Amino acid sequence: MANYQWYPGHMTKAKRMMQEDIKLIDLIIELVDARIPLSSRNPDIDELGKNKSRIILLNKSDLADTRKNKTWMEYFSDRGFHVLEINAKTGAGIKSIQGVVQEACKEKIARDRKRGIINRPVRAMVAGIPNVGKSTFINSFAGKACTKTGNKPGVTKGKQWIRLNKGIELLDTPGILWPKFDDQSVGLRLAMIGSMNDEIVHLDELACELIDFLRAEYAGMLENRYEIEINDEQSAYDVIKSVCISKKCFLKGEELDIMKSSAMIVDDFRNGRIGKITLEMP
Numbered sequence: 001m002a003n004y005q006w007y008p009g010h011m012t013k014a015k016r017m018m019q020e021d022i023k024l025i026d027l028i029i030e031l032v033d034a035r036i037p038l039s040s041r042n043p044d045i046d047e048l049g050k051n052k053s054r055i056i057l058l059n060k061s062d063l064a065d066t067r068k069n070k071t072w073m074e075y076f077s078d079r080g081f082h083v084l085e086i087n088a089k090t091g092a093g094i095k096s097i098q099g100v101v102q103e104a105c106k107e108k109i110a111r112d113r114k115r116g117i118i119n120r121p122v123r124a125m126v127a128g129i130p131n132v133g134k135s136t137f138i139n140s141f142a143g144k145a146c147t148k149t150g151n152k153p154g155v156t157k158g159k160q161w162i163r164l165n166k167g168i169e170l171l172d173t174p175g176i177l178w179p180k181f182d183d184q185s186v187g188l189r190l191a192m193i194g195s196m197n198d199e200i201v202h203l204d205e206l207a208c209e210l211i212d213f214l215r216a217e218y219a220g221m222l223e224n225r226y227e228i229e230i231n232d233e234q235s236a237y238d239v240i241k242s243v244c245i246s247k248k249c250f251l252k253g254e255e256l257d258i259m260k261s262s263a264m265i266v267d268d269f270r271n272g273r274i275g276k277i278t279l280e281m282p
């Protein structure tokens with residue numbers, strides 16, 4: 001889990017690094033979390049990348065609602081992005097990226113060709129908020145069939161590139177930017193997927209929020225997972241208590257261990273054990 005907190009100094013530095021790196025590349029491959037595709041985006045990335053080709057990858061699509069992944073694909077493609085759903089961990093969806101890169105960069109490739117430059121690789125950078133899967137993606141995208149090209153004097157001072165044998169060079173350090181955590185509902189969703197420091201989050205409150213959301217949007221899932229019955233009169237807190245009893249979360253004696261079952265619910269959600277769940281819609 002990413003235990004990060006951003007301070008103004010960090011944010012300025014991260015942005016400056018992105019601005020420098022962006023000068024070196026043709027294409028930004030932006031990872032978002034398929035469970036919260038908007039809340040997991042950096043507020044400044046569209047401005048930073050405004051003259052670049054853009055691909056958005058809905059990562060962790062295995063954890064998100066399959067039907068809602070399609071809705072989000074349409075949402076981003078309606079806004080002019082090339083978009084794919086992937087699972088960086090298993091590599092699912094990654095095969096298609098090569099074609100999408102060519103498509104996203106076809107104007108640049110045509111421009112090169114006109115100038116007599118043939119097969120100059122597309123230079124790309126991976127970007128996204130912490131914990132969204134950038135390192136996992138770079139590993140599975142680059143795989144073993146890549147070589148680090150090292151420094152290129154003059155052109156890419158001090159930068160490491162990963163050459164994929166497919167007409168793409170990837171900057172080996174991803175762009176890391178902060179999320180929009182200053183918005184409270186965004187902060188809550190980031191906390192739900194585990195992108196906030198759990199020390200600054202109250203797990204019982206987080207579990208209550210999750211329970212309220214799941215009861216409204218994914219009826220039956222909690223009942224199935226925890227073998228409990230839920231009726232309309234019960235509060236979220238009552239549901240946590242039912243989970244305590246069903247899953248035998250007790251303190252000394254008969255006292256219910258609310259924190260233990262809260263942590264269990266949150267952890268089960270984060271790891272997809274409650275079901276494939278998307279927390280926000282366009």
Ligand SMILES: Nc1nc2c(ncn2[C@@H]2O[C@H](COP(=O)(O)OP(=O)(O)O)[C@@H](O)[C@H]2O)c(=O)[nH]1
Pocket residue numbers: 002059060061062063086087088089090128129130131132133134135136137
């Ligand atoms: N279920 C699932 N987990 C993923 C996926 N991609 C990354 N992860 C996990 O998410 C966590 C953060 O990934 P990491 O690559 O370190 O994120 P980074 O901070 O953006 O570099 C790790 O535990 C990964 O195994 C995915 O597509 N599906």
Ligand SMILES: [Mg+2]
Pocket residue numbers: 134135136
């Ligand atoms: Mg990383």
